[in-house]
Amino acid sequence: MPSPAALYAPPKQRTPPPQPDYTWWNHFDQHRDLWMAEQVYSWTCSICAATWALQATGLNPNAAREQVAYELGYPSCVNASVGLANTDCMVDLFEGYGVPSSREWVDWDRAYEICSTTTGCLNSTRWYHFVAIRGVRNGNLWVANSAPGYQGIWDDVTPSQFAAWAGSWQVVFLER
Numbered sequence: 001m002p003s004p005a006a007l008y009a010p011p012k013q014r015t016p017p018p019q020p021d022y023t024w025w026n027h028f029d030q031h032r033d034l035w036m037a038e039q040v041y042s043w044t045c046s047i048c049a050a051t052w053a054l055q056a057t058g059l060n061p062n063a064a065r066e067q068v069a070y071e072l073g074y075p076s077c078v079n080a081s082v083g084l085a086n087t088d089c090m091v092d093l094f095e096g097y098g099v100p101s102s103r104e105w106v107d108w109d110r111a112y113e114i115c116s117t118t119t120g121c122l123n124s125t126r127w128y129h130f131v132a133i134r135g136v137r138n139g140n141l142w143v144a145n146s147a148p149g150y151q152g153i154w155d156d157v158t159p160s161q162f163a164a165w166a167g168s169w170q171v172v173f174l175e176r
Contacts, residue, residue, distance in 0.1 A: 024099060025176055027058030028119050032134045036144035045130040046084035047072060048146035049121040050093055052132040056144075057119060057174065059097040071096065084130065090121060090172045100175040108162050111169060115141045120173030124165040127151055133173070 034056045039048045044065065051068040054060040072078045077089035084090065087103050094101035106114065111122065116136045122143060123130040129150055131143035140156035148154050153161055162169065 024057040024059055024174065025118075028056050031056045031058070032119070032142075034144070036132065036146055038148065039146040041080070043078075043080045043083040044069070045146050046078060046090065046121065046123070049123075049130040049132040049144070050090055052144045052146075053094070053119055053121060053174075054097065056132070056134075057099075059094075059099065068093070083128075084123075087123075087170060087172050094120070094172070094174055101172060102175060103170060103172045105170050107166070107169075108159055111141060111162065111171060112136060114171050114173050118173050118176050120171055122157070122169065122171050124168045125170070126165040126168040127153075129153075131157075133171070 034052065036048070036052050039045055047065050047069045050072060051063045051065045054063040054068065069078060072084070072093050073089045077086055078084045091101045091103050101120065104110070104114070114120075115122070115133050119133045119135075121130050121132055122141065129147060131145045131153075134142040134144055134155075136142055137156065140158050141162070142156055143153075145153065145155060
């Protein structure tokens with residue numbers, strides 16, 4: 001028989017579990033298929049890739065390429081003569097939006113690991129092109145490419161394409 005005190009005791013309040021804060025990752029995970037406009041000038045691939053990453057993560061969903069060029073450091077850090085002169089400028093760009101970021105030289109396994117867990121920008125100093133990171137699919141690096149088909153790379157970087165420029169790949173990525 002239940003205790004008569006139970007009849008008069010207030011019901012136990014159940015506290016719902018805390019909901020995680022909506023983050024750039026949540027936004028990105030829902031927008032990684034965001035369209036990438038083609039670049040107009042040959043030297044602007046880093047600007048295009050960084051703009052796409054800012055838009056897809058929701059850090060700046062209305063980012064314009066012209067604005068991002070100046071945020072990257074036009075003309076000292078990015079210009080028509082060399083494109084992006086220093087990837088540290090891209091790290092600074094993302095950190096300026098409050099997201100810790102890193103730059104790392106990578107082999108295939110490390111590039112795959114990074115691309116499967118976050119976003120940012122990928123480039124090869126021998127391929128001489130920047131793309132934004134969408135993720136991984138079918139064993140490839142899935143990228144947002146502002147110059148589709150450049151050097152045979154469209155929306156995916158395959159292991160053999162990566163190997164063709166081995167030793168020259170770096171990633172600027174947002175830390176989670």
